Amino acid sequence: MAKSKNRHDLMEEIEGDPFLDDPEAEVADEEITDEAVAAEESTALRSEVADLKDRLLRALADTENLRKRAERDRRDAELYGATRFARDMLSLHDNLDRALDNVTDAVRDTAPGLVEGIELTRRELLNAFERNKIEKIDPKPGDRFDPKFHQAMFEAPVPGTKAGDVIQVMSPGFTIADRLLRPAQVGVSAGGPAKQ
Structure with a gap:
């Protein structure tokens, strides 16, 4: 069974190596190691910056989409918010039309103020419809x-x-x-x- 070398034995081997005794070789190894570490760190930083930039652009796009959706919802609420109320008012319009359709000349002569009031009410309702894009x-x-x-x-x-x-x-x-x-x-x- 091979005996593992202890640290002291390894150090003696390294000190006896003529290549390792050369100070220039030692500096070159350190430079290569420092350059490799710096390049590796630079690559990692570039990757992290690219990832963060991508996340930022996605967050900006999501925010812009949310702003547009909120604007569209606001505009729809402004235009169509009164839809249920408007549907309820349509029966009022129909009833005013029926009342005016059933006015005879005799009723006009007997109660002109009543007929005029119904006509004005109908006209005002149509004006309110127009103001609300109905x-x-x-x-x-x-x-x-x-x-x-x-x-x-x-x-x-x-x-x-x-x-x-x-x-x-x-x-x-x-x-x-x-x-x-x-x-x-x-x-x-x-x-x-x-x-x-």
């Missing part, structure tokens, strides 16, 4: 049916019309900014009657 969708008979803004309540063959034409409007629709609040309820033509 627009009326009011198709006319003969317009093309648009499934984005219209809801077909029935379909009937009507002479002199093309299939897909609006033939009757039951109630107007509304949008808020660019979103649909309620589609216009319409009757749609199935085209002219079939030829016999």
